[in-house]
Amino acid sequence: MAATVVRAGQVCSASAEGRLDIRIEDGRIAAVAPHLPAEAGDHVIDASGMLVLPGLIDCHVHFRDPGSPERESFPTGTAAAASNGVTTVLEMPTSDVPVTTAERIEKRGRHLTGRSFVDFGLYAGAGRGSLDDVAGCASAGAVAFKTFTHSPTAARAAAFEGLWAVNQPDLLCTLQAVAATGRVHALHCEDDSLLEYFASKDDASAPFGVRHRNSRPPVVEQSAVAAVTALALETRSRIHLVHVSTNHAVDIACAARDIGVDLSIETCGHYLTLDDRTLDRFGSHAKCNPPLRPADTREALVRAVRDGRIDIIASDHCSYTPDEIAKHSDDPQHALPGLPGIEFLLPTLMHLVTAGGIPMRQAVACLTSAPARRFGLKGKGDIAVGYDADLVVVAPDAPAPFSLSADYHASGSKNAVYLQGVDLRGRAMTTLVRGVPVVAGGELVGSPDHGKWIRAE
Template sequence: MMQGIERLKGVWNIVPTPFQENGDLDEASIATLVDFVVGCGVDGMTILGVMGEAAKLSDAERSAVIAATLAAAEGRVPVCVGVTHAATDRAVAYAREAQALGAHSVMLAPPALSRPNDAAVRRHYFAVAEAVDLPIVVQDHPASSGVWMSAEFLASLAGESTKCRVVKLEEEPSPPKIRRLLAANPELTVLGGLGGIMLLEELRAGAAGTMTGFGFPEILVDIVRRFFAGDQDGAREVFYRATRSSASRTSRSSTFPSASSSTSAGARSPPRACGRPAARSTRARSPTSTTCWFDSICQPPPGPERLPAMEVELVVVGGTVVTPSGPQRVGIAMDQGRIVAITLDEALPPARERFDATGLHVIPGVIDTHTHARDPSVDAREDFGSATAAAAAGGITTILEMPISTPSVHSADVLRARVAAVQPKAYVDFGLYGGAAGDNLDRIAGLAEAGAVGFKTFRTPLPAGRENEFIGLCAPEAADYLRALERVAVTGLVAAVHAEDAGMLARNQAALQGAGDRGPLSHARWRPPVVETTSAAESIGLAREAIARLQLAHCSTPDVVALAVDARADGIVVTVETCPHYLFLTQADLERHGPYAKINPPLRSSEDVERLWAHVAAGDVDVIGSDHSPFLVEEKEPFWGDMWRALPGAPGLESLLPLMLSAVADGRITLERMVALTSGNAARIFALRDKGAIRVGADADLTLVDLVRPGVIDTSRWLTRSRGTARVWDGKPVRGAIVATLVRGRTVFRDGMLRGAPGWGRLVSPAA
């Protein structure tokens, strides 16, 4: 065993970093904090973690915090120092400094990567392990790192390096993963976290203790010591008394007095007052406030005779909750739009409403990365109310709306006007793309500042007769697109591209129309796979030059996915979106449904579909978007004999999830992979930190599904106004049904009925 690992057990308190009111480091309060924590009987302390706001400190401030903490500790307890950094060389430098200053151990989270992978994470940890002779606490907190590490990966990491045999596990719910970890590698030491909210079950699962910032360390010490002394009943009594009393005050905000201030009302009296003044401010955060899951931590817990009962708005019980680590039989408590607890059903707090999900699976609400509501435009086709109602019926809790509207979203003013116009109609949350092309270069930065979720560019010419809908959206020329990508790269947002080569399209169109080819398959001949792969290859090259984050939208051909895989190996940030129509339909459907199956890019051969599925199963495809594109029957039906005149697109908000659930039932992909494709990856790519996963603190966006219920798609019951043009899906057998959709804790769809109200949906934007 690595020397020092044996001390990483019991209760290790994560200590906040104190700041003065002006944001400067409050070094005088560090000694007060240390004395307070040591006085609570903890086994160790951890500094410069997430709660310690390490990311907001300069290197000089980091050094000052470490030195002051170690000096104040005086060897009374060991000190673990957080050394997390996205750059491996910086993490190594931090670890070496911590060792030189006398740290007992270091804590390291995986690096923030545009596309996390096990090999890169392993190299990061091994580089730090080779640089220092200290135990490394592997921090598994995907909510902050954006990286999900499997139990198998963590076990193998510990097997390859004896320095990486302690895991601070904070993937919710934590107890099942603790069991899997210890089963995979019994030599691991696992510590819980998460404010102690699952401490009792973590200990029962085999945890050696907890490393967390809960503000009453002595309570955790009491629980852990009772548990390991064999007094499990006593540990349970203390645990539930503490969790209920603390959770009942989660909506309040308070701060600790500084070392030099007098004791505030309600705070524990000296010498137990500790220095936790204002948190360092961020772009959207007040510089004088800070919150955590147990917020009023300077208030003494009430005695048993006055224990308050925390009542939440809603609990979901009886279901199987799909987490990043797999399905778990746990319940979920929701309040004020957020998930406030994930635990065993019997441990959930009382609630005003109780949803019995027996027999159902609870998955994160779907994020549709590719929606065209086009509001304001032709209301008879769709408006934001009908589109978001359809989304709710389809299990979708957030849509990312493309910038096509009248006018297009090509400036900050248009984006703000569009938000004002559509938000009162929205049943689900929504993000808005902005356009990025040669004719709005100077407006790209403003769109990002106004809250655009990303940018969209068409590599095709302006559609005739729809010029006002496509201002700032089309860049068929490479030079124009490169300039647009360079501007988008500065914002840090995603550049989504519709990749089809304009020159090839023009040449093919002239040849086909000249030959009188106007039938359904003329559309496929007009836009063969080479049209898409040529444009995708050029777009990837331009993204490399601009150092931009590229998303290849609605990939229809496996050759484009292969291009993306190769580009990633070269270090280019490229993500891939495909759509259900490229996975469940073929050119035979184009021939069968004619103008109703006219979609850009077109449907492909059955061989291409199978190869595309192979990429999906292999993890090469990142997200599934609906590409919901509403039109009227009169814009489709008259053009069976002239496909060139039919408008391209088909509705898909209400078919996306039933089709993907069918793929799970058919064994094409796992349920966990489907959740990543329809929710988790989108949240990561677009930095929607409150979305995409079922975890404490996240938005309570949930979709409840019956995985085994057979059915047939009946488009006559759809809520989209374009249901009449959904003939490609009508009558298609599916296996899996959407039972309910919850957006921020409110039921907006249940048992076939729209239950929400327009205006509940709100704008979402990438986190800073």
């Protein structure tokens, strides 16, 4: 089988940095060095003037397949991922049939095999009513578990069944059950009782942005982070705090880490690049939970990434149909939360380097080697001999602005109007998944039957 040589790119990964060539054989990296010779029959990718990064790993996506493919199917979501240099995605268990049993993991994995342009892993849910199935989900290959610390609204109850634990005893038992599997336990931290309290204070005459911010102030998140980390210390859990939105939540988590809690901290591109003025401007198009925070909080989160206190960046890609977004455009209590960000993850990464002052190698690690280590994705997240040849060749200065007229791959990307005016640059010119081109010349060329289901061992 002919090899591939990626030549003369500016490589940046945990193990390699500088102008280097990469030789790929049988889907894996065979050599990384300056001036590797090409042999007869080798395919050469000229990366001169380009960045060459490990394929990005998005450890937090919601593609709603097979539950609600009209929102985002796996083919559309993973096509968008590949187009932005994402070569592995980990999908959350929220669906019209939530993934809380081994049978459901098997069914979902079989359904998605042949429908993914990139490699993928599946979370399982854990919470009230599903703890007897946790061990079985681990045996079926769940890469991690997910729990919400607040109850769902009536409209979303079916998709969240078995995924939440709101009181301390339920949460303790949930943490214990997942800890027994040894898997990472991802938690959405918002205090249920405080959400009820602030909802009771809602002023229906206030603007959309004000109402949403006031319904979920920072104390809602910070209180839940404190409770989760205290229980995690007791249960020896391996916790992963998803989409952390405030610097004080980071402070609490880091204090817990200092006394021995095994935890990782994730934030999202939107919390690092946008602030609450975006919510005021775009309303239901910019609603996410937790909400976008003030500019000084955003700046503090960027510093926390720069200081190494935040480990991982993810998209939390979550799509809805335009009609669903428009339905409650004047009512933040019922508007659906979530932003479609995976199609903009790579330019967001570049924006954090150029505008946020985060060193390139550190920013790249947050989307490659850090999630690979945390979720046990062997052979992923680095450019080193023996690793999967998951690579992205990036034109770093190529504009990638949001546009309503663009031909996006993800169903929800046209709803990302909250990115209007953000200077986004950086395009994936080539994306390789295990050595196979999925994007070439900036265009999607791969097949949805290439992506492999990654089961945890």
